[in-house]
Every structure is written in C-alpha cells, then in structure tokens.
Amino acid sequence: MLLARGAVAPVLLPGEVEGMAVLGHQALKELLSHPEVAKNARHFTALREGRIAEGWPLMTFTTVAGMTTADGDDHRRLRSLVSSAFTARRVEELRPWVEELTDTLLDRLEREAVDGVADLRRHFALPLPMGVIGELLGVDAGYRDRLHGLTSVVVATDTGPEQAVAANRELVAVLSEIAAAKAEHPGDDLTTALIAARDEGGDRLSPQELVGTLLTMIIAGHETTLNLITNAVRALCGHRDQLDLVRKGEANWADVVEETLRWDAPVSYFPFRYPVRDLVLDGTTIPRGTPVLAGYSAAGRDPVAYGPDADLFKVTRTARNLSLGHGSHYCLGAPLARLEAGTALERLFTRFPTLDLAVPEAELTRHAGFVGNSVRALPVRLGPSAAYQPYEPPMAPR
Template sequence: MDPAGGCPHADNARLLAGGAVTPVVLPGEVEGMAVLGHGALREFLSHPDVAKGARHFTALAEGRIPDGWPLRTFATVPGMTTADGADHRRLRTLVSSAFTARRVEELRPRVEAVTAGLLDGLAGAAAAGDGVADLRRHYALPLPLGVICELLGVDPAHQDRLHHLSGLVVATDTEPARAVAANRELVELLASIVTARAAAPGDDLTSALIAAHGEDGDRLTGPELIGTLLLMIVAGHETTLNLITNAVRALCAHRDQLALVVEGRATWADVVEETLRWDSPVSYFPFRYPTRDLTVDGTLIPRGTPVLAGYSAAGRDTEAHGPDADRFDITRTATAKHLSLGHGPHYCLGAPLARLEATTALEALFTRFPDLDLAVPEEDLVRHAGFVGNSVRELPVRPAR
C-alpha cells in the first residue's frame, strides 16, 4: 500500500482482476491482507470469526509494531472500533441514542442554518479570491466538524486544532515521531475537553458519557471515554467532509446527472448513495483480524492478520454493480447496496447524520450556485494523503460565473 495515497480506482481494478482478497504490504513492511470484492467484503464484515480487538493482531501482540507506526491508532484506540462482543454492544448503546433517526431529524433546522451561513462565507471567499474559493475548506469541512463538535459540547476554539490533529492521525504517510506527537496532543486535548465538561456539564453527548462513566453497569473507563470522543470527532467529520467533496466533484464532472436532480427526476439522496458507492469517502479502513485461519472467497487469511476493508474497491466491483460499475449514475437501481458505511455489528452509527448533512449541503449549494464548477481540471487536484481517506486536499470552485 502506498502510504502517500492517491486515486485508488485504477489500482483497485487491477487488484480485483486478480481476486476479491489480496495480500498487501502495509507501511513498515507489515504483512496484511485486503478484502476488495463486494461479496467477499460483505461476508468478512459480518463473519463471527472476525474481530476488531487489538489483542487479536499477532504482530502487535508479539511486539513487532513500533509506537510510531502510522496505523497504530486505528488498531489500539480504546472504543467501539476496537471492541468486540459485549464490550462493543455496551459502548455502542451508550452512544447510539444521539444518532437515532428521530434525534438526527431534530438536528435538521440547525444543519440548514449552519449551511446557509457557510454559503455566505463561500461567496465571500470567492469574491476575495477572484471568483475562486476552496469548497473543501469553506464549506465541506466546517459543516460536519461544527455539527459534531456542537453535539459533543466542544468549544469552537478547538475545532481547527482537532481537524489538524485528526488529519495527521488518519494519514498513512505521517512520520513516526510526528505520529506519536500528534496522538499525544490529541489525547491531551480531548482530556481537557472532558475535564471542562465534567466541571460544567451541559446538554451534550460528552456530558452524558461522563455521567454514564460514573454509573454502575454501563461504565466507561477513562481511556474508553477518550477513545469514544476521538472516534466520533474523527469519523464524525472526516468521512462526511470527503463525501460532500467527492459528490461535488462528481456532479461537476457529470452535469447530466446534476440536471436529473434539478429537473426532479432524481433526488439528492440518490446523489449521496451513488457517491458513496462510486467514490467512497473511505478507501481502505483498518483493521479486522480473523480469530482463526479463515478462507474468504477461496483465499486463506491467516489468524491474526491485519485486514483492510476495501470500500472503494467494493463500490466498483463489476460482479456486484454490473459491467458499468465505474460509471457515475444516480439512477442506478439494479445493483447490490454499497458497503461504504460498513456492514454487520460495526455498521456506521453516524450514517443518518452523514446522510442528512450531505443531502442538505448539496441541495443548498447547487440551489444557491446552480452554475458552480471546478476552477481547475479534475486531473490537477491533489489527492488526499494516505490510503484510508479517499478525496482531494483542496477543491477550488467558481461558485458563480
């Protein structure tokens, strides 16, 4: 795997041609596997003999993974993404009430208000920049970051630093010493947020988790509390940021698809679902580990192997999505449902919120700026650092001609 990342789709197609499961070399010459095919990935994500807990990672248990390994946080952070069985259900139950369809729908007016303000900011940035503004920075980022931080009761003053640090954590090309420092600073910042909410509880999720931490029964340990906040902040904005960015890129490159929505022949929800399939905001997500030697789609995955979930590859698997799987088509109906938000026990808890934010953002953007287009050719856009996130670093657009 190239730690620097890049557009994954050509490599995915090449790998898929050789099979649905493939060996990979992770940073630091660590041997792993990737599950790429839609059917194989669906089976693997819900297999009872596949775990997320780091104790099942053989190389880590044997001391062969250094502290500065760029993917170590994915493997070791305490919380839902590294818990199994009863522990996973306990942690998920504590957080799930904030992300029910009803609770998310109650957020709609706030999401719409934030979006309207950001559109004004985007217009202002374009006016100051000869008609060009970075949509990722001025629109796609502050919406999900602001909403998740508001849900958690995080002071807005921390938002820029949280985004910077989470970017270093999810990048696979971060140098070891910098990765260690970023992880340490992020944990310290989250600990200070917990301390502030403990001293002055509010009507926010962090305060609720702290209260649960002190109760008998559904108890969160200190590291679990920090790990849960880390997960929700990173996953709660990085993925939706990429989703909105990728959807705008797709619509600008496929004006016929945009016209379908404008004319009422398709919906913004259709755009979001097709973007999730066609250009998943997460390309390869670490890690799952077979708890025994496991054969998936005819390929043996040895016990304790770190396995990447290849969401971007599965989204364009022709066996699941047809011979035109690499075509962006928001009217697509006769294909398997995408897996970009996961499958099985670890299905994305924030999926309803991500869908609300993305549909709201896209509809408001193209209603306000129907002629919005990229300010540079697609091939000139610089890709996201690393092979976990899948998007571009900046998205220069011209909101109005």
C-alpha cells in the same frame, strides 16, 4: 486497481507489515459480518509478538479504546452509550439546525471567494460536519481547527514515527482537557452525557474509553462527511448530465449521496479486522491474526455487484453499497452523514446553479494516504448566486 488481483489480495502495510485487503463486494460483506472476525488488537499476531514499532502510523486505528476496536459485549456496551444521539428520529430533529448552518456557511463561502473562486473543501465541506459534531459533543469552536489538524495526522498513513507519536499525545491531551472541563462544568451535550452515563452493571466509561470514544466520534463525525461532500461535488461537476437528472426530478439528492458513497467512497481502506482462525474468503485463505483492510473503494466498483458499468457515475442506480459499513459495526452516524451531505448538496447547487471546478480534475491533489479518499483542496468557481441574480424584464412583444 487492486480488485483486478482478486476479491481478496495480500498487501504490504507501512513498516513492511504483511496484511490482506478484502476488495470484492460480496467478500467484503461476508467479512464485515463474520462471527469469527474480530476488531480487538489482541488478535493481531504481529502486534502481540512485539513486531510493530512505536510510532507506526496505523497504531491509533489499532489500539484506540472505543467502539471501533471492541468486540461482543464490550462493543455493545460502548455503542449503546452513544446510539441515542444518532437515531433517525434524533437526526431528523437536527434538520432545521443543519440547514441553517449550511446557509450560513454558503454566505461565508461567497465572501471568501476571490474573483469568484473559493476552496469549497476548506470553507464549506469541512466546517459543516465539524460544526455539527462539535455542537453535539459540546466542543468549543476554538478547539475545532486544532482537532481537525491533529486528526488529519492521525488518519494519515504516510506520517513518520515522531510526527505520529507527537500528534497522538497532543490529541489525547486536548480531548482529556475537554472532558475535564465538561466534568467540572456539565452542559447539554453528548460529552457530558458520556461522562455521566452508566451501563446496566453500574460502570462508567473508563478515562481511556471516554477519550477513545470522543476521538472516534470526532474523526468519524467529520472526516467521512468532509470527503463525502467533496467527492459528490467533484462527481456532479464532472457529470453535468447526472446533475440535470436531479434538477428534472428523475433522481434526488439522496440518490446522489448513495451513488457517491459507492463510486467514490470517502474511506478507501479501513483498518483493521483480524480473523480469530484461518479464514477462507472467495477461495483465498487469510491466516489467523492477519490485519485485514476493508476495501470500500474497490468493493464499490465491483462489476460482479454493480454490472459492467460499475465505473460509471449514475445517480439512478439502485443497488446498495457498503461504504458506511455492514453488520454490528455499521456506522452509527450514517443517518447524520446522509442528512448533512444531502442538505449541503441541495443548498449548494440551488444557491450556485452554475458552480463548477476552477481547475481541471486531473490537477487536483489527492491525499497520499490510503484510508481517507478525497482531494486536499477543491477550488470551485461559484458563478452567480441564485439569491442575487439581476432582474431581467420580459421581451417586449413585436
């Protein structure tokens, strides 16, 4: 584990690019809110000097025009244009619809099962957040599988240059097509609102910012929650005692979500931040212009922050985690992700109370990249559905 090397450690990124990873909880918290750490790639020394090749698998993270690569006024402007869709009040208004979609997908999951076994990631954990963000953005259902396939390539860190360039070009083309259709035929959705929105100075989003914002929202709006639901189900199946605590009322589903975020973060190492001057964190100097990874997985297991049992999954734990960010770039969709994951878990384990993994945990194939943190598939054995359990008459008195 990288954390054993210290709270801040050097890493070698794809393409032999030198970087750093911040792994300790406190050091990461400081990095995420430090006033002299930027997100805009103009501060990335190696890129500015032309030492990053086209097709670098992390190029989209680095150069996409949107909130995740903006600083200061630009960041505030871009964030303000979408923030109203993700307030706690607006998210709570979505609850009945999220619950209805969850139940529909559970019906489908049961139909897809063969001999009681189904891929929960493919048939439930994926279509739930993709369906929600798709509806919010007004993206037709016919685009969603294609968008997931393309964004999966974009967020991977082990793709070759030709594949990375091709996926990025196709993704930009698809999103531009969606935006053009919305401009011609507006709807009651966030994409239409973004096209029409003006900031206080009267400026609209540029075409590049619009596509970048859509890209960011689609990736963040489904990949993170997809991994969160998948990882939470794995955790509960491997820790039945913790599931029992929820069923006995000693913890709730929100507690499960928070502990999963800490113990098995949906994003391991998120690119990039750049110190605008040499920066010292936890006694280690990070040179100006170095690409820095935010190490959420490592920080979640930091014993300094969470005690000697930091490696244990405990739903009664109360310490806060950083897995959805901190500071001005805190995840805008965090309330929605928590709603989706909590609803998914509660209704899944209520519907299928004996649900368990269909293969040993060690046989699950993990993603090869270091950004998204989960497994490629999650075969589960559903067990009897609580909605269809046969009636058993009471025992006759003796």
